[in-house]
Amino acid sequence: MGFEVLFKGSNMLRLLSGMLVALRISLISVLISIVFGVALGSLMSLKKPAITVASKIYLEFIRIMPQMVLLFLVYFGTTKALGINMSAETASIIVFSLWGTAEMSDLVRGALGGIPAIQYESSYSLGMTTFQTYVYVIIPQIIRRMLPLSINLITRMIKTTSLVMMIGIVEVLKVGQQIIEANRKSSPNAAFGVYATVFLLYFVVCYVISMFSKHLEKKWKN
Amino acid sequence: MEEILNISNLTKRYDDLVVLDHVNLSVKKGEVIVLVGTSGCGKSTFLRCINALEKIQEGKVSLDGEVINPAGGKLNTVRERIGMVFQSYDLFPHKTVLQNMILAPVKVKKINKKEAEKEALALLDRVGLLSKKDSYPHQLSGGQKQRVAIVRALMMHPEVLLLDEITAALDPEMVREVLDVVISLAREGRTMIIVTHELTFARAVADRMIFIDGGKIVEEGSPEEFFNHPKTDRLKKFLDSFSYD
Numbered sequence A: 001m002g003f004e005v006l007f008k009g010s011n012m013l014r015l016l017s018g019m020l021v022a023l024r025i026s027l028i029s030v031l032i033s034i035v036f037g038v039a040l041g042s043l044m045s046l047k048k049p050a051i052t053v054a055s056k057i058y059l060e061f062i063r064i065m066p067q068m069v070l071l072f073l074v075y076f077g078t079t080k081a082l083g084i085n086m087s088a089e090t091a092s093i094i095v096f097s098l099w100g101t102a103e104m105s106d107l108v109r110g111a112l113g114g115i116p117a118i119q120y121e122s123s124y125s126l127g128m129t130t131f132q133t134y135v136y137v138i139i140p141q142i143i144r145r146m147l148p149l150s151i152n153l154i155t156r157m158i159k160t161t162s163l164v165m166m167i168g169i170v171e172v173l174k175v176g177q178q179i180i181e182a183n184r185k186s187s188p189n190a191a192f193g194v195y196a197t198v199f200l201l202y203f204v205v206c207y208v209i210s211m212f213s214k215h216l217e218k219k220w221k222n
Numbered sequence B: 001m002e003e004i005l006n007i008s009n010l011t012k013r014y015d016d017l018v019v020l021d022h023v024n025l026s027v028k029k030g031e032v033i034v035l036v037g038t039s040g041c042g043k044s045t046f047l048r049c050i051n052a053l054e055k056i057q058e059g060k061v062s063l064d065g066e067v068i069n070p071a072g073g074k075l076n077t078v079r080e081r082i083g084m085v086f087q088s089y090d091l092f093p094h095k096t097v098l099q100n101m102i103l104a105p106v107k108v109k110k111i112n113k114k115e116a117e118k119e120a121l122a123l124l125d126r127v128g129l130l131s132k133k134d135s136y137p138h139q140l141s142g143g144q145k146q147r148v149a150i151v152r153a154l155m156m157h158p159e160v161l162l163l164d165e166i167t168a169a170l171d172p173e174m175v176r177e178v179l180d181v182v183i184s185l186a187r188e189g190r191t192m193i194i195v196t197h198e199l200t201f202a203r204a205v206a207d208r209m210i211f212i213d214g215g216k217i218v219e220e221g222s223p224e225e226f227f228n229h230p231k232t233d234r235l236k237k238f239l240d241s242f243s244y245d
């Protein structure tokens, strides 16, 4: 079945460290996206025309663009046009953060908009400050509302990291190709075993994340 | 009796729309005032101005001599001294009944959690909801939620309680249980300003009735004068709009 190549030399270890590269890129991007997404989403909720228009354009631009085109644009485009020399990993983190920030800000805006004004006002009426109101009343509700959709976004981001090999990053899929390539003669069936393993790795990561989210959702059901 | 709340020349505008036009009102300690008027006449706005949830353009609101909502000024920091209950969506959905009640006392008044809980449980017992202390708002009926909202406001020991149509969103069979709580608060001498469309309740609970129309207090008086001998045509017309004969 082609699984035997995985046990040759350090192949399995290489595959795992490829997965780590993918996870590192997504984790950093997710963190950046959360920070900027929350900031941008909050700004959008102020409903200032200039911010609304600018963020709409940004959001639509990111949504229309295939992630791969964005990757090429940032990695090859900026290097050539602006003379900036950035590593492929930096370029992918930028692209994934741009994407994640756009999507996350829209989620934050939606969640904020769904909270009735009375929630703020009854908190103020109890003597709570604006800061206390956000920390104890609004943000916990926002997090609960956003959880399922953010998890969905995060898993989509993780899956999409498979594209970064197109700009030369050796992540799990690329490692897989290399292993298959190197064992073309000795194990002609390696493709199945290797890709199935890659599939399993992605599955395990995304499954763990979605189980964690299900657990929180259940805990917060009330 | 001594004055607790003073509203003088309160004027509230939204752009060109004058909602409240130089309104004056003095509320005595322990007095229960019921505010009525047609929809959109500015009753909610009036309560919100008192609690400094709205900026006002002219006049001022003072609580026990301290200005709490000056015209054009910064909104107050003594809101905790005035309690307010709204029509619905008051309770924080991610917190249990008990957590809802102790949040502000613990965070704002820095009261010890155990003590706050003890007081909360006593209040819940009083409104017949002790068994619901660990329930979440979505597990309560509308009437139960409003009773919790009232006792949550009481946890801050407010000097004045503002109630804005707190039974308007309830099914008819739940109105009574909430209004009974309000009546018991009136009996123990709480100062309250109540907006309601329940005129029978108003008659029972009010020390003074106030009718707002056109941004002004058009008529005020004891419930007996107000309902039985209205002086102005506008109030007569308003009261007539409630009867079907």
Ligand SMILES: Nc1ncnc2c1ncn2[C@@H]1O[C@H](COP(=O)(O)OP(=O)(O)OP(=O)(O)O)[C@@H](O)[C@H]1O
Pocket: B014, B017, B019, B037, B038, B039, B040, B041, B042, B043, B044, B045, B046
């Ligand atoms: N944020 C706002 N911006 C502009 N106009 C407002 C705003 N809030 C209220 N108004 C207007 O102020 C007027 C008074 O509103 P308010 O809610 O105080 O009326 P109300 O007497 O409480 O009515 P109801 O009995 O329907 O609750 C209304 O004409 C309303 O349209």
Ligand SMILES: [Mg+2]
Pocket: B043, B044, B045, B164, B165
């Ligand atoms: Mg109203």
